[in-house]
Amino acid sequence: MLVIKDLYAKVEGKDILKGINLTVNAGEVHAIMGPNGSGKSTLANVLAGHTNFEVTHGSITFNGKDIFDMSPDIRAKEGLFLSFQYPVEIPGVSMVNFLKTAVNEHRKYRNEKELTAGDFLKLMREKKAMVQIDSQLTNRSVNEGFSGGEKKKNEIFQMAMLEPTLAILDETDSGLDIDALRIVSNGVNMLKTKDNATILVTHYQRLLDYIVPDFVHVLYEGRIVKSAGKELAIEIEEKGYDWIKKELGE
């Protein structure tokens, strides 16, 4: 589904990613861990197509297509979803209007008929129940005045509405209390099928208690320096990242 080959990228002239290689197949959950500043969020943003990040080398294919040929909205409509670390507020734009536009843009892209207002609201009710989001949130403007936890829940709710094939969750666990973490993880687990895949970008192993990854990768100084199964996350939780740095001879 996703193949990243020898990817280099920079932000404001500074090299951040220095040769990333990663393959994600349908049905898989990958966790990307790593110390602060290792390039985790950069990788997520490069995948989504943020223009502040400049790719200088390498390739990414998504469902067999070159991702660099696609603008961010096309990538989204191709099924790539990014759950933002810091979702922005859009004052005055209602969640309903925002999501209805988003869902219908996806449908148009797939040559499907746009949802009527009635069908859309029905879908929204179903998905709200599924991810246990407070009804009140969807009556407000996009993320406006939401608490940190509400913003994250709202991201997962949008993911449920858009049913992506590849979901990238950027630090979705940060700022969540234990109940919110459980709700968010439940949502992610429920949306998991054999046809889609998830990339979890996280600092902590805690999230991985709830969403069990098939692979754990450690990103350090712009490269994936270690990949293994879920046991790697536990080892990191116990020992930190220093032993990996040592292994690398630093």
Next chain:
Amino acid sequence: MEDQNKLIKEVTQRDYRFGFVSDIETDTIVKGLNEEVIRIISAKKDEPEFMLEFRLKAYRRWLTMKMPEWAQIKMPVIDYQEIIYYAAPTQQAKYESLNEVDPELLRTFEKLGIPLEEQKMLSGVAVDAVIDSVSVKTTFKETLAERGIIFCSFSDAVKHHPDLIQKYLGMAVPYNDNYFAALNSAVFSDGSFVYIPKGTRCPMELSTYFRINAKNTGQFERTLIIADDDSYVSYLEGCTAPMRDENQLHAAIVEIIAMDRAEVKYSTVQNWYPGDKNGKGGIFNFVTKRGICKGVSSKICWNQVETGSAITWKYPSCVLMGDNSIAEFNSVALTNNYQQADTGTKMIHIGKNTKSTIVSKGISAGHSSNSYRGLVRVAPKAENARNYSQCDSLLLGDTCGAHTFPYIEVGNSSSIIEHEATTSKIGEDQIFYCNQRGISTEDAIGMIVNGYAREVINKLPMEFAVEAQKLLQISLEGSVG
């Protein structure tokens, strides 16, 4: 970034979508302005003597006045002798049914989306359509008449209700108020007249659609709304004009009088031709709008969405005379390309416990200039006057300008005046967030800007709100920096 800039350029330079010209026979008089022309206009309209005197008085005053130069706008000198001051469709008789109306005219209405057809009347909008100065068809007049409501063209009102005209004409905007008010008072051709009797709630939105069609014609319409004690009316004004290379002058006057406990809501969606992307052509829009909250506990509310005109010079104002009267001004003004807008309001507190609210949202894109100019004055006798002003500016791109000129004059120490102002840019992060949900940059900007203007758009009647939203989308989606 580069892509985005390209898109901004592409979208903000989109052509005006209402630039069609209707091929309708018009009866025009020779261009130029002098007393003779004013006498001809008055004669053509078969006006009583007092109207001609009013016009001549205004004209003589105008001759002594100078074009105001304090506004934040740049413009060429207007040659008033090059303008035709009267143009009317030649079929002047009022029609019994729509079948008799020039089909070309009907098509114009259709393009404008005016609900003149019988079936559309059910939608509950009474329309007084003004094309090049003469009111062509007034719908719903009879339904309204049953309740004693008068809604007709200004000329009809002069003919049939001269007493009301004589009493109220110039009460809110005196003929010598300012340069353009004097000009309008001298040459105004037509407009709308509304009278709501005591204790009557107007059962539908009243609407006028203005359109400047003929070449080189200035449009000088005049609207007078009188709401008697305990009455209510909501009035809608929409404007478009065909695309022409030369600039056209539009100098209108709107007067509102609200008596005891009366409420008047006046909503405008202004989409005059703004000129092309190089700043050629477009309407010069110099409008004087003023309401008087004459009675106790009366209320006047101005709502406006301004996206058109090459130059907009407009300050819908309220004089709060009656004790406990309330005034509101809610505005969205959008400028793009080389448009210039200097707009705002004046709130003059005279009565006790009067309250005014100002919400102004400016949006600038391209090379445009957008200024808010507002005056809040509290007279010495206005005990406990209260004003809240909020002026927000949104900038799209780095070649436009936004300015705020608030004037506050307080003569009574018991009053409370608040003024808040913000300036912001559309965030790239907001756009990216929308992109990531599958929404194109163009649509995202339309959405974000509409969200920014929501507070004001929500004040508009439903049909107008939808139109306003579309206009904002058309006029500025894509303009980001």
